[in-house]
Amino acid sequence: MLSGQLIGRLVSMAGRISLSRGSTGSGTIGPVETAIRSKLEQALNPEVLELRNESGGHAVPAGSETHFRVAVVSSRFEGLSPLQRHRLIHDALSEELAGPVHALAIQARTPAQWRENPQLDTSPPCLGGSKKTRGTP
Amino acid sequence: MSGSLGRVSAALLRWGRGASGGGLLVPGVRAAGSDTGGRSAEQLDALVKKDKVVVFIKGTPEQPQCGFSNAVVQILRLHGVRDYAAYNVLDDPELRQGIKDYSNWPTIPQVFLNGEFVGGCDILLQMHQTGDLVEELKKLGICSALLDEKQEQK
Numbered sequence: 001m002l003s004g005q006l007i008g009r010l011v012s013m014a015g016r017i018s019l020s021r022g023s024t025g026s027g028t029i030g031p032v033e034t035a036i037r038s039k040l041e042q043a044l045n046p047e048v049l050e051l052r053n054e055s056g057g058h059a060v061p062a063g064s065e066t067h068f069r070v071a072v073v074s075s076r077f078e079g080l081s082p083l084q085r086h087r088l089i090h091d092a093l094s095e096e097l098a099g100p101v102h103a104l105a106i107q108a109r110t111p112a113q114w115r116e117n118p119q120l121d122t123s124p125p126c127l128g129g130s131k132k133t134r135g136t137p
Numbered sequence: 138m139s140g141s142l143g144r145v146s147a148a149l150l151r152w153g154r155g156a157s158g159g160g161l162l163v164p165g166v167r168a169a170g171s172d173t174g175g176r177s178a179e180q181l182d183a184l185v186k187k188d189k190v191v192v193f194i195k196g197t198p199e200q201p202q203c204g205f206s207n208a209v210v211q212i213l214r215l216h217g218v219r220d221y222a223a224y225n226v227l228d229d230p231e232l233r234q235g236i237k238d239y240s241n242w243p244t245i246p247q248v249f250l251n252g253e254f255v256g257g258c259d260i261l262l263q264m265h266q267t268g269d270l271v272e273e274l275k276k277l278g279i280c281s282a283l284l285d286e287k288q289e290q291k
Contacts, residue, residue, distance in 0.1 A: 094243075097243040097244070127196070127203055129196055
């Protein structure tokens with residue numbers, strides 16, 4: 001109903017909300033990030049895999065690996081609903097999601113969908129809830 | 138159409154301000170969460186089916202404690218959905234784990250429409266952007282405010 005152009009506009013506007021959120025500050029890639037990447041590559045053979053550690057925008061210690069955003073572009077998603085696509089990603093990362101990873105924003109696209117708008121979106125800013133819940137997924 | 142698009146963008150940009158901006162009043166939303174009792178699958182089943190629109194979030198609709206939960210609240214607000222049940226999982230660790238097990242979904246927020254699990258923030262936002270949310274709400278007899286606005290402009 002809404003056009004692709006509109007979606008692009010919404011995403012680009014959303015991207016301007018907080019451009020500085022997507023990094024741990026240190027710029028290093030931690031073990032959890034490495035594991036997420038390798039498990040998704042193995043499970044879904046993605047054409048594109050973009051992963052951003054967004055933990056720096058949250059109330060967790062510097063260098064944390066608790067909040068991530070991922071874009072997975074795979075032909076395996078053809079014909080699957082968003083819910084089914086997300087579940088495939090959750091299944092691949094069950095260990096991480098049961099442990100250190102507190103939040104995982106997911107863009108699960110087919111190659112054609114990715115070509116329409118090939119960018120990793122930006123998550124909304126943290127509102128402080130993780131202060132109370134630190135250490136629990 | 139362009140007017141409603143502008144409003145959609147504006148509302149999306151508004152997310153994040155909910156807690157600091159003095160809180161958003163959402164008339165009709167019941168702050169559920171204190172009366173849930175046990176956590177068996179049957180009880181959770183009854184809970185998600187009790188209301189047409191049910192959300193499990195961190196914080197309350199008036200004061201969300203997480204950006205993703207706030208996004209869910211803002212999307213519902215944008216569609217004029219006022220009558221929904223919101224359960225604050227931060228008040229209730231058993232519910233927090235119980236609902237994840239029930240829906241086999243590892244994160245909060247979680248959205249249920251007509252007792253059926255829809256997804257979290259990413260999927261609700263996607264449904265909003267594609268227009269699917271308007272259609273799903275219509276099936277529940279809820280007329281989206283965005284649809285009203287569009288019709289008025291014709």
